[in-house]
Amino acid sequence: MDKRELGNSGLKIAPLIFGGNVLGWTADAATSFQLLDGFVDAGFDCIDTADVYSKWVPGHRGGESETILGNWLKARGNRGRLVIATKVGMEMPGIGQGLRRDYIVARVEESLRRLNTDYIDLYQSHCDDKDTPFEETLAAYQQLIEAGKVRAIGASNTEAPRLAAALRASSQHKLPRYQTVQPLYNLADRAPFEAELQALCRKETIGVIPYYALAAGFLTGKYRSPADFGKSPRGARMQGYLNDRGRRILAALDEVAAELGAKPGQVALAWLRDRPAVTAPIASATSMTQLEELTSGVRLKLDREATARLDRASA
Numbered sequence: 001m002d003k004r005e006l007g008n009s010g011l012k013i014a015p016l017i018f019g020g021n022v023l024g025w026t027a028d029a030a031t032s033f034q035l036l037d038g039f040v041d042a043g044f045d046c047i048d049t050a051d052v053y054s055k056w057v058p059g060h061r062g063g064e065s066e067t068i069l070g071n072w073l074k075a076r077g078n079r080g081r082l083v084i085a086t087k088v089g090m091e092m093p094g095i096g097q098g099l100r101r102d103y104i105v106a107r108v109e110e111s112l113r114r115l116n117t118d119y120i121d122l123y124q125s126h127c128d129d130k131d132t133p134f135e136e137t138l139a140a141y142q143q144l145i146e147a148g149k150v151r152a153i154g155a156s157n158t159e160a161p162r163l164a165a166a167l168r169a170s171s172q173h174k175l176p177r178y179q180t181v182q183p184l185y186n187l188a189d190r191a192p193f194e195a196e197l198q199a200l201c202r203k204e205t206i207g208v209i210p211y212y213a214l215a216a217g218f219l220t221g222k223y224r225s226p227a228d229f230g231k232s233p234r235g236a237r238m239q240g241y242l243n244d245r246g247r248r249i250l251a252a253l254d255e256v257a258a259e260l261g262a263k264p265g266q267v268a269l270a271w272l273r274d275r276p277a278v279t280a281p282i283a284s285a286t287s288m289t290q291l292e293e294l295t296s297g298v299r300l301k302l303d304r305e306a307t308a309r310l311d312r313a314s315a
Helices: 028-039 064-075 101-115 135-148 160-172 191-204 216-222 226-231 235-240 243-258 263-274 288-297 304-314
Strands: 017-018 046-048 083-089 120-123 149-154 177-183
Touching: 017 028, 017 216, 017 226, 017 263, 028 064, 064 083, 083 101, 101 120, 101 135, 120 135, 120 177, 135 149, 135 160, 160 177, 191 243, 216 235, 216 243, 216 263, 216 304, 243 263, 263 288
Parallel strands: 017 046, 046 083, 083 120, 120 149, 149 177
Antiparallel strands: none
């Protein structure tokens, strides 16, 4: 399988990233192990998580996803063959939040412990922190890189002007540079990324690893009426997608999928994989059937006409 480089980091991955937000949430430990085994067996090698996953579950405090992933890494003994990405910065209950130097240096130790590893391949700023200077945040990452605890850094949920300012700070102060960006981007959510961030990422060779590659499941065709919203914990988010534009997108996906003998979600994933700035989409699965759809979908080939139809429907 052809691999793609994450920016200029030197890290190369297969063109699909497993979204670890489901680990310990909608996938229990046993199911998580099965999913991770299946993902790697299918030829993929990058898993994305965060320290806060899954603090939103009653009784959880964050760190559950990293813990399950770390237990799996230890049990399988395959750490060296994988690219592990995690994040820091969002609020950890009773601990804090932000991208201050002392906060990052303390939180990385907890993530390393939970992940059963002594290094993180891609450590990402989970959200922007306008109260902390870029130089302070980047100096913290420099400290971790020099200590061998982090290989490369990325940013998530950031706007183009802020990313540009961070890149300038890296250059001016000779500090590590964000090599990746993790934005919301998919066939249904195009405008926020394509407006400004896409051009900046292409110009600066920033690897783009979009989350919600299937719009929280909407692009699979699972939610076609309000009656479908109760099908999963993510169903409540579908109200914003199920409008005239959303129905046009589903219709185009259905047409292309029928022609290719594929499923709508597979077509949506292939469309995203082929976007000019995208390195690899992030997508989650909670069953082996869903996982098979993901791994097959990212291998699907779309011709120019099919891509143009999807572009028009989602414009």
